[in-house]
Amino acid sequence: AQSVTQLGSHVSVSEGALVLLRCNYSSSVPPYLFWYVQYPNQGLQLLLKYTSAATLVKGINGFEAEFKKSETSFHLTKPSAHMSDAAEYFCAVTGGNSGGSNYKLTFGKGTLLTVNP
Amino acid sequence: GAGVSQTPSNKVTEKGKYVELRCDPISGHTALYWYRQSLGQGPEFLIYFQGTGAADDSGLPNDRFFAVRPEGSVSTLKIQRTERGDSAVYLCASGGGIYNEQFFGPGTRLTVL
Numbered sequence: 001a002q003s004v005t006q007l008g009s010h011v012s013v014s015e016g017a018l019v020l021l022r023c024n025y026s027s028s029v030p031p032y033l034f035w036y037v038q039y040p041n042q043g044l045q046l047l048l049k050y051t052s053a054a055t056l057v058k059g060i061n062g063f064e065a066e067f068k069k070s071e072t073s074f075h076l077t078k079p080s081a082h083m084s085d086a087a088e089y090f091c092a093v094t095g096g097n098s099g100g101s102n103y104k105l106t107f108g109k110g111t112l113l114t115v116n117p
Numbered sequence: 118g119a120g121v122s123q124t125p126s127n128k129v130t131e132k133g134k135y136v137e138l139r140c141d142p143i144s145g146h147t148a149l150y151w152y153r154q155s156l157g158q159g160p161e162f163l164i165y166f167q168g169t170g171a172a173d174d175s176g177l178p179n180d181r182f183f184a185v186r187p188e189g190s191v192s193t194l195k196i197q198r199t200e201r202g203d204s205a206v207y208l209c210a211s212g213g214g215i216y217n218e219q220f221f222g223p224g225t226r227l228t229v230l
Binding site: 004032034036041042043044045046049090092094095103104105106107108109110 | 121148150152157158159160161162165172173176208210217218219220221222223224
């Protein structure tokens with residue numbers, strides 16, 4: 001079955017510091033990959049997606065992610081953290097060949113990002 | 118434009134009761150999904166509709182759970198004989214397109230006492 005691993009359930013950074021949230025997926029055929037952000041008591045908002053067009057994907061709010069097939073990774077980065085970035089971030093996958101469908105999303109467990117002043 | 122809406126935002130019920138959770142997708146989206154998010158976990162797939170039919174209900178945990186989408190728009194998730202373990206946030210998403218982007222509603226927080 002398809003799976004997504006997010007290393008680090010909690011990441012804490014200082015305001016202005018680099019944000020790096022890790023995501024690894026299980027599939028030898030590149031799937032579609034997504035990053036979602038969830039603010040407290042809100043639904044999931046799509047940050048960015050990888051759909052095989054370009055390996056470096058730019059999203060909203062200054063976030064970007066790089067697809068690395070050799071590492072089966074899709075890590076999320078932002079050069080300079082803002083206080084407003086504090087939220088939970090989920091990596092998700094669909095498609096690929098590890099028993100994945102082309103519609104339902106399989107999510108990681110999430111990484112809570114804290115930004116310190 | 119309007120996003121996905123879900124009602125109620127919060128539902129508190131007693132063990133053994135029946136509940137219905139409603140989802141209004143983005144207009145024109147043919148695909149609709151239900152997910153369940155337990156505390157500290159990522160969302161887990163429950164069911165997928167394409168139009169009026171349930172194309173995949175493999176994520177429904179047991180036969181107490183049922184969902185309908187009679188006119189291909191609004192969907193209702195129905196839970197019979199609720200149990201305390203059903204307490205979670207139930208998320209609805211709609212989408213489409215070749216990359217299957219899914220747009221999520223704010224969720225319904227269900228608490229079973």
